[in-house]
Amino acid sequence: MSTSFIDADDVGVLESPEAVLSTLDREGNRRWIYPVPSKGRFYRRRLVVGWALIALFVALPLLRIGGHPAVLLDVVRREFYLFGAAFYPTDTFLLLLLAVGLGLGIVLFTALLGRVWCGWACPQTVYLEFVFRPIERLIEGKEHVRKRRDEGPWTFDKLWRKGLKLAIFLVISLALAHVFVAYFVGWDRLLTWMQGSPFEHWGFFVMMAFTTALILFDFGYFREQMCTITCPYARFQSVLLDPDSLIVSYDEHRGEPRGKGKKRDGLGDCIDCLACVRTCPTGIDIRDGLQMECIACTQCIDACDEIMDRVGKPRGLIRYTSERALAGEPTRIVRPRTVIYTLLMLVVGTLFTVALVSRGQYDVNVVRAPGEPFVVLPDGQIANRLRFRVRNQTPKATAFTIDVTAPAGARVQPVGVMPVPLEAQQMSRFEAWIIVPPEAFTNGTVESTLVVSFDDGTVEEMTFPLLGPSS
Numbered sequence: 001m002s003t004s005f006i007d008a009d010d011v012g013v014l015e016s017p018e019a020v021l022s023t024l025d026r027e028g029n030r031r032w033i034y035p036v037p038s039k040g041r042f043y044r045r046r047l048v049v050g051w052a053l054i055a056l057f058v059a060l061p062l063l064r065i066g067g068h069p070a071v072l073l074d075v076v077r078r079e080f081y082l083f084g085a086a087f088y089p090t091d092t093f094l095l096l097l098l099a100v101g102l103g104l105g106i107v108l109f110t111a112l113l114g115r116v117w118c119g120w121a122c123p124q125t126v127y128l129e130f131v132f133r134p135i136e137r138l139i140e141g142k143e144h145v146r147k148r149r150d151e152g153p154w155t156f157d158k159l160w161r162k163g164l165k166l167a168i169f170l171v172i173s174l175a176l177a178h179v180f181v182a183y184f185v186g187w188d189r190l191l192t193w194m195q196g197s198p199f200e201h202w203g204f205f206v207m208m209a210f211t212t213a214l215i216l217f218d219f220g221y222f223r224e225q226m227c228t229i230t231c232p233y234a235r236f237q238s239v240l241l242d243p244d245s246l247i248v249s250y251d252e253h254r255g256e257p258r259g260k261g262k263k264r265d266g267l268g269d270c271i272d273c274l275a276c277v278r279t280c281p282t283g284i285d286i287r288d289g290l291q292m293e294c295i296a297c298t299q300c301i302d303a304c305d306e307i308m309d310r311v312g313k314p315r316g317l318i319r320y321t322s323e324r325a326l327a328g329e330p331t332r333i334v335r336p337r338t339v340i341y342t343l344l345m346l347v348v349g350t351l352f353t354v355a356l357v358s359r360g361q362y363d364v365n366v367v368r369a370p371g372e373p374f375v376v377l378p379d380g381q382i383a384n385r386l387r388f389r390v391r392n393q394t395p396k397a398t399a400f401t402i403d404v405t406a407p408a409g410a411r412v413q414p415v416g417v418m419p420v421p422l423e424a425q426q427m428s429r430f431e432a433w434i435i436v437p438p439e440a441f442t443n444g445t446v447e448s449t450l451v452v453s454f455d456d457g458t459v460e461e462m463t464f465p466l467l468g469p470s471s
């Protein structure tokens, strides 16, 4: 077994009624955690899942579906692409349904599988456990060595190891920041900016520097506190979990009374070796029961299984289970809250599908162009300059023309060439003069009927008030 590095006082902090968080001491100072990796069966599975997710995280903004990134959340341009589907700010209802569906999915997922997301898939856990900590171990050594060195004076050995680690962390943070930003601006623009001078794209430069610093701070220093202090998901656990939810738990009936030594008369299976505490990345003792700090990472399962193997006891003193199963009752998957969540998800999913399928193929908006509200032409006719914003929400390229059918005698004078070409899932701005005889105006205004016609025969019709002389 690995060398112990948690002393009695450290464990005492965990058990103290004054202790609020496992990562803080009584004075509120950070208690640095040195979790010993337990490379058992769950660790190996999480490693595979973790690296698959890292690859997916990098690939999603790179992969192209229908000519667009698989995932792009361009807030500035207000364009959102999710696996081939395009969403625009005008899709308020669709985006609302998407958010509600996602929220319900999280609630249902948590009710069934507890914090599996936190332990297996959250980028915080995945990057920390499978990228940053292994590099730290490689450079600074095992946990007890690191702890001793950290507590000792600054020496050349400590300096170069810390310096090298920081440099590597910085490079990785920079790479992660680029991948992260790619989700919001797309790789094409990102590559263009990267090739230019920082002074040409100072906004991008500042954003990238800030994101890199945040990532470095998180994985280099803040670490488990992101889960135990900052993450809102952890705060909701008490209401999202119920006695049937899957949790990582210590089997108190089997383990207690705990005790060291070979004479086990009257003692449970827990030999009080603290291997489960030493391996915990949030510094808690799973034997104290279900705690908000537990991210269900299964490290304590692997650690305890190894101990049970050594002492010749069956594995599973710490295991995936539910509170109901621990009480000797069968775990229920179908229960009121899971049924209600599932039904709500079905309703939201159906509404979303219907809204997506019945969404207009084209989104047309018209506003008055900046400048004079109207112009009196030499022949006395009144011209209003309008700006059309036309979005092609289909997967095919098209072209459109603009016409006016009312008032009588009105005509269109395009500012540019019509038909206007429009690529698939692209938006085009086009301006045109709407020219109307002066006698059409009453009290300085007249309602016009504008028609935008597309290549495929689709016609969008709208009314727009034109301005003119009031007498």
Ligand code: SF4
Residues within 6 Å of the ligand: 250, 255, 258, 269, 270, 271, 272, 273, 274, 275, 276, 277, 287, 303, 304, 307, 317, 318
């Ligand atoms: S690892 Fe298992 S045996 Fe050791 S203290 Fe934890 S629960 Fe008890």
Ligand code: SF4
Residues within 6 Å of the ligand: 248, 276, 279, 280, 281, 282, 283, 284, 285, 286, 293, 294, 295, 296, 297, 298, 299, 300, 301
């Ligand atoms: S108690 Fe176990 S499952 Fe929970 S965070 Fe600690 S090691 Fe992971």
